[in-house]
Amino acid sequence: GAGVSQSPSNKVTEKGKDVELRCDPISGHTALYWYRQRLGQGLEFLIYFQGNSAPDKSGLPSDRFSAERTGESVSTLTIQRTQQEDSAVYLCASSLGVGVSSYNSPLHFGNGTRLTVT
């Protein structure tokens, strides 16, 4: 597709349930990022993929959060046993991520998944 696609766009879940969020990056983009944006807050980094490996997972807030990427394409972010504080917009972004010129290649963002935990 033309841009980064995220699904679902909205998700309401009960506390304690597991949720899975999906990101389809731009074709050919090897770098993929997950960020979280809580209401009134800035963007909080969660995890970064280069290809299928995750060299930086430092932003995952707890072991309830995990992410994977297959085929250098689709990524899923899974939140187990959701808590109310997990309510946020989860943003995915992709970029070229290859070679020196990639240092400054812009991130292309999806429209996000708005997660509400009740």
Next chain:
Amino acid sequence: GDSVTQMEGPVTLSEEAFLTINCTYTATGYPSLFWYVQYPGEGLQLLLKATKADDKGSNKGFEATYRKETTSFHLEKGSVQVSDSAVYFCALSVRRGSTLGRLYFGRGTQLTVWP
């Protein structure tokens, strides 16, 4: 560590007013600096960037100059329009060797322009 501090909003201006949104940074390596914009109902998109000291990024009438001496990257526009109403994010990435740096974002500044 690496971080960005951005002027808090909201900022409300009349059309054709001058805009400044302040952004300062701390970086442990060689930073590149960015401004991203989020229009209502849309995803984040890159507005402009600067990759080395004294570079000026510009786009859509917006400008920002990478000032190493003051560790700043303030966003300016001489005459804002209603269509500029959006949330603006300052961001930085720091490369270390061959490692592609992730983006560190400021909290965002909500700009509202009235006709």
